[in-house]
Amino acid sequence: MNSYLLVRINGNIDRFLLKCKKYKINIINIKYESFKQIVICINENDYEKLSNIRGVYKFNLVGVKGKRKYFNIIKKYNMLFLMFIFSLIFLIFLSNVIFDIDIKSDNNELNKLILKELSNYNIDKYKLKKSNDELTKIINSIKKKYKDNIEWINIKEDGVKYIVNFVERKVNNKKESNEVYKIVSKKNGIIRNIYTYNGISLLNIGDYVSKGDILIDSDIYLNDELKNSVDAKGKVYAEVWYKVKVIYPLNYKEKKYTNNRRKIPYIKIGKNYFELFKFKKFERKNIINIKNNLSLFEIGIEEIREIRIIDKKYTNKEAYNKAIKLMNKKIKIKLNEDEKIINEKTLNFYSNGSKIIVDEFVSVYEEIGERKKVEKGEENDREYTQDGS
Amino acid sequence: MKLFDNIRGYIKEDEFKIIIFDNKINIINYKDIKELSDNKIVIMTDKYIYIEGKNLRLMKLFSNELLISGDLNNIKINE
Numbered sequence: 001m002n003s004y005l006l007v008r009i010n011g012n013i014d015r016f017l018l019k020c021k022k023y024k025i026n027i028i029n030i031k032y033e034s035f036k037q038i039v040i041c042i043n044e045n046d047y048e049k050l051s052n053i054r055g056v057y058k059f060n061l062v063g064v065k066g067k068r069k070y071f072n073i074i075k076k077y078n079m080l081f082l083m084f085i086f087s088l089i090f091l092i093f094l095s096n097v098i099f100d101i102d103i104k105s106d107n108n109e110l111n112k113l114i115l116k117e118l119s120n121y122n123i124d125k126y127k128l129k130k131s132n133d134e135l136t137k138i139i140n141s142i143k144k145k146y147k148d149n150i151e152w153i154n155i156k157e158d159g160v161k162y163i164v165n166f167v168e169r170k171v172n173n174k175k176e177s178n179e180v181y182k183i184v185s186k187k188n189g190i191i192r193n194i195y196t197y198n199g200i201s202l203l204n205i206g207d208y209v210s211k212g213d214i215l216i217d218s219d220i221y222l223n224d225e226l227k228n229s230v231d232a233k234g235k236v237y238a239e240v241w242y243k244v245k246v247i248y249p250l251n252y253k254e255k256k257y258t259n260n261r262r263k264i265p266y267i268k269i270g271k272n273y274f275e276l277f278k279f280k281k282f283e284r285k286n287i288i289n290i291k292n293n294l295s296l297f298e299i300g301i302e303e304i305r306e307i308r309i310i311d312k313k314y315t316n317k318e319a320y321n322k323a324i325k326l327m328n329k330k331i332k333i334k335l336n337e338d339e340k341i342i343n344e345k346t347l348n349f350y351s352n353g354s355k356i357i358v359d360e361f362v363s364v365y366e367e368i369g370e371r372k373k374v375e376k377g378e379e380n381d382r383e384y385t386q387d388g389s
Numbered sequence: 390m391k392l393f394d395n396i397r398g399y400i401k402e403d404e405f406k407i408i409i410f411d412n413k414i415n416i417i418n419y420k421d422i423k424e425l426s427d428n429k430i431v432i433m434t435d436k437y438i439y440i441e442g443k444n445l446r447l448m449k450l451f452s453n454e455l456l457i458s459g460d461l462n463n464i465k466i467n468e
Contacts, residue, residue, distance in 0.1 A: 014425040017447055021422050027450040 003044040003068035004028065010037050011057040019053045044068065087290075087299065095288050095301070096129050099160040107168055110149060114164060117142055123155075123162065159287040182232045183216040183369040185209045189238030192365060199232030209238065215369050229374070236369040239342060244331075246358045248323035250351070252312040260306035263287065268298035279306040319356045320349060327360060339366040405434045409461070413448070414440065416455040430457060439465040 009016055013036060020027060029041040039062060042050075050059055064072060074081055101118065103111045121138045123130065130138065135155050143153055153166040182199070191207045199216045203209065218232040266275040268291075273284075282304045289300030314322065324344075331341060341364050348359035408415040416432060424431035430445050432438040432455070445459035 017450060018422055018425055020450055021452075024452050025450075026452060027447075030446070030448055030450070032446055 006063035189240035
């Protein structure tokens with residue numbers, strides 16, 4: 001990039017231009033201000049040749065263009081540029097420092113062990129972050145070292161924080177024991193299916209059982225004489241009933257996050273944010289910031305995430321349908337794959353100001369058996385009836 | 390040999406040219422300016438070129454190229 005000078009000339013312009021030709025001065029542009037005054041744009045190297053032109057001319061340097069112009073700006077605002085470059089370097093440096101390590105596990109002993117191991121690899125608070133390749137190597141070596149304690153481990157970078165997730169290896173220490181269990185009912189209901197794998201089933205399909213009744217017994221009798229005690233195993237399915245009360249709002253407001261998100265630099269003065277880019281409605285999450293509490297000035301990087309507000313008003317019927325759907329969903333979450341809702345009926349439905357209230361009767365096909373340990377001596381004292389009560 | 394001359398001319402561009410636009414005249418590969426005024430500019434190549442008009446002004450001045458603006462009336466070429 002060359003440097004160009006803008007020079008104002010006063011005098012006989014035509015004669016001056018002819019002399020420029022004679023002294024081989026290239027004029028890139030000529031701007032006529034009056035018949036005796038022009039501003040010419042010349043190469044920086046040609047400026048000295050102007051002084052060779054004899055005559056009554058006045059030369060005034062009025063401006064610079066090109067490389068020299070930028071040099072002059074940098075020279076004039078050198079402190080500002082230095083501060084900006086220093087801030088940028090400092091910001092980049094800060095964004096590469098670990099400020100926190102968060103381990104997502106409840107096992108404190110293992111957490112301490114992993115923290116110590118990470119610090120051996122120089123992953124600690126206020127130390128520099130590692131590259132992805134280094135992290136992968138560290139993860140692999142920790143996995144190898146603690147293969148008896150850890151099933152899986154991952155270190156994720158989240159801003160200036162490292163999040164460590166791991167799955168603890170569960171060692172199966174269960175020992176064979178002589179403990180005997182029976183299967184008892186945990187709810188009232190009518191028996192619909194019985195699958196006995198071990199033990200003696202005391203019920204028939206269609207029988208009514210109450211909570212606590214024995215469903216599959218561990219004791220095997222022959223002619224009223226106890227022959228053996230086994231660990232009762234099996235599944236008993238019954239129709240059970242629930243009375244559910246669902247309250248659903250008539251006015252529905254939801255804040256929904258879209259997939260639009262961006263990491264942008266910002267400047268905050270007082271309570272006002274100045275940023276290059278904004279969504280119409282968004283939430284901000286601070287990633288890095290440098291602030292001075294005295295001057296109320298803050299600079300940093302934040303993540304903005306676009307949100308959409310859904311504001312709906314339902315009629316009573318719409319709200320009722322939604323309430324039933326919600327109730328079904330909530331019940332189904334609690335049920336296993338082999339369990340289901342058999343029937344449901346609305347007992348009562350009324351609106352109360354900004355909400356509706358639905359009283360629903362639901363009958364569900366579900367497993368009601370639970371294992372209960374048989375205490376020693378208990379089996380000899382027990383009396384049985386055919387309906388299990 | 391004419392082919393070589395054509396190629397050399399294309400690369401070196403040492404031929405004299407006048408390109409006339411609406412209110413501008415571009416002159417390439419001239420030798421000298423003999424006269425310069427508001428109404429008349431005389432350019433020297435192998436021949437003399439007289440440019441006549443009103444408010445004739447030089448906009449660019451290079452050792453081999455000129456750009457003249459103004460209301461052009463007449464161009465004459467003399468041996």
